[in-house]
Amino acid sequence: MDLAVIKSKRVVSETTKPRVLVVAGSDSGGGAGIQADIKAITMLGGFATTAITALTAQNTLGVQDVLTIDPAFVAAQMKSVLSDIGADAIKTGMLGSARVVEMVARVCESLAAGIPLIVDPVMVAKGGATLLDQSAIDMMVLRLFPFASLVTPNVPEAEKLTGLKILSVDDLGRAADALLALGPSAVLMKGGHLEGDTVVDLLRTADGAEHRFEGPRIATRSTHGTGCTLASAIAAGVAEGLTLQGAVARARKYVFAAIEHAPGLGSGHGPLEFAHPLWPGGAGPESAAR
Numbered sequence: 001m002d003l004a005v006i007k008s009k010r011v012v013s014e015t016t017k018p019r020v021l022v023v024a025g026s027d028s029g030g031g032a033g034i035q036a037d038i039k040a041i042t043m044l045g046g047f048a049t050t051a052i053t054a055l056t057a058q059n060t061l062g063v064q065d066v067l068t069i070d071p072a073f074v075a076a077q078m079k080s081v082l083s084d085i086g087a088d089a090i091k092t093g094m095l096g097s098a099r100v101v102e103m104v105a106r107v108c109e110s111l112a113a114g115i116p117l118i119v120d121p122v123m124v125a126k127g128g129a130t131l132l133d134q135s136a137i138d139m140m141v142l143r144l145f146p147f148a149s150l151v152t153p154n155v156p157e158a159e160k161l162t163g164l165k166i167l168s169v170d171d172l173g174r175a176a177d178a179l180l181a182l183g184p185s186a187v188l189m190k191g192g193h194l195e196g197d198t199v200v201d202l203l204r205t206a207d208g209a210e211h212r213f214e215g216p217r218i219a220t221r222s223t224h225g226t227g228c229t230l231a232s233a234i235a236a237g238v239a240e241g242l243t244l245q246g247a248v249a250r251a252r253k254y255v256f257a258a259i260e261h262a263p264g265l266g267s268g269h270g271p272l273e274f275a276h277p278l279w280p281g282g283a284g285p286e287s288a289a290r
Contacts, residue, residue: 018046018239021081022232023074023104024093024122025054025066025131031271032058032225033094037232039274044236044254049085051077051104054096060224060266063131068096071103078107087115088239091232094122094131098139105143116149116238119184120231121157137161146183150244152231153179155193169200176204188234188248190227192217203248211245213252222262222270229272230255 020041027033034050041048053074057065081087090112095101108117121140123132132140137160145151153175155166162178164171172189179187186205194200201213233254237247261276 018236018241019049019086019088020046020232020235020239021049021051021078021087021090022093022235023051023053023078023090023095024120024228025056025096026052027225028055028057029059029224029266029271031060031265031269032228036225036228036272036274037091037093040229040232040254041236043274044233044240044250046236046239047085048232049081049087051075051081053094053100060268060270062268066096066131069100071097071099074100075103075107078104079111082107082111087112089116089118089235091118091120091235092144093120093228093231095136095140096131097133098135101136101139102143105139105147108144108147116235117144117147118231118235118238119144119148119151120227121151121153121161122227123157123160141182145179148184149238150186150188150234151179151184152188152190152227152234154190154227158189167194169194169202172200172202173204173210176202180204180206186244190230192226201248201252203245205244211248213248215252215256218256218259220259220262220270221268222259222264222272224266224269224271226255226259226272229258229274 022037025033027035034052038048051074053069055067056063124130158175159166162175164175166175172191176187176189189202191200197217199215199217203211230251233251234247237250257276258272261273262270263273265271
């Protein structure tokens with residue numbers, strides 16, 4: 001696969017609204033998870049549908065409690081959406097357990113063949129709470145990665161998935177190759193956890209194509225939900241028909257501006273400003289590659 005358009009399967013042919021089905025957990029604080037996904041996709045001109053995997057009691061200080069959803073009901077939500085509204089892309093976030101991962105994989109196999117799958121391998125909350133145990137991680141690698149059009153790990157997630165130590169930008173490439181060997185068509189290695197004034201993200205595909213994205217680091221505590229938001233923004237671009245490179249480029253611009261205009265809420269890791277003034281009406285910059 002190169003960085004060309006990822007073809008999507010439109011179930012409802014008369015609509016031109018890009019549809020993204022998000023399979024993830026709910027964040028009561030509104031900064032991450034399903035809430036962030038819906039806001040980002042809407043601002044980027046898409047239509048978000050959801051299959052909720054867990055309810056969390058959380059705020060900017062951390063996760064206080066988690067209520068898991070029965071895997072069969074997660075599947076029921078996905079089937080309900082796919083059988084009627086359809087999807088042009090599917091994005092997964094917090095899945096919570098191996099049973100949920102397996103059920104999501106089954107639905108993707110049976111009802112979502114050909115629909116691009118963006119996997120955000122959410123493992124640890126910003127406040128440090130563990131959101132995915134080892135059995136679930138193993139199941140995700142075994143059952144979801146082979147279907148994934150794109151996997152979007154940060155440095156700690158990539159270290160957990162590969163066993164590699166990632167200390168530099170050069171290490172991002174080695175980690176991307178190790179992850180590509182697990183089956184996904186492309187990997188976006190996010191370098192925000194590395195030291196330095198410049199943040200580097202590396203997009204690499206299974207056929208060896210590569211694109212490097214760079215931007216200045218913003219000194220802020222308002223970083224809650226950045227991973228969820230970026231992955232959903234990418235999914236919105238893929239659903240719209242942007243090239244993968246273009247979808248990532250636009251998503252990064254959106255997240256960067258959302259961090260810059262963060263409202264400063266809460267006492268911990270604050271949320272982003274999803275409806276920031278640089279993105280009026282969801283139109284956004286016109287510079288994203290198509």
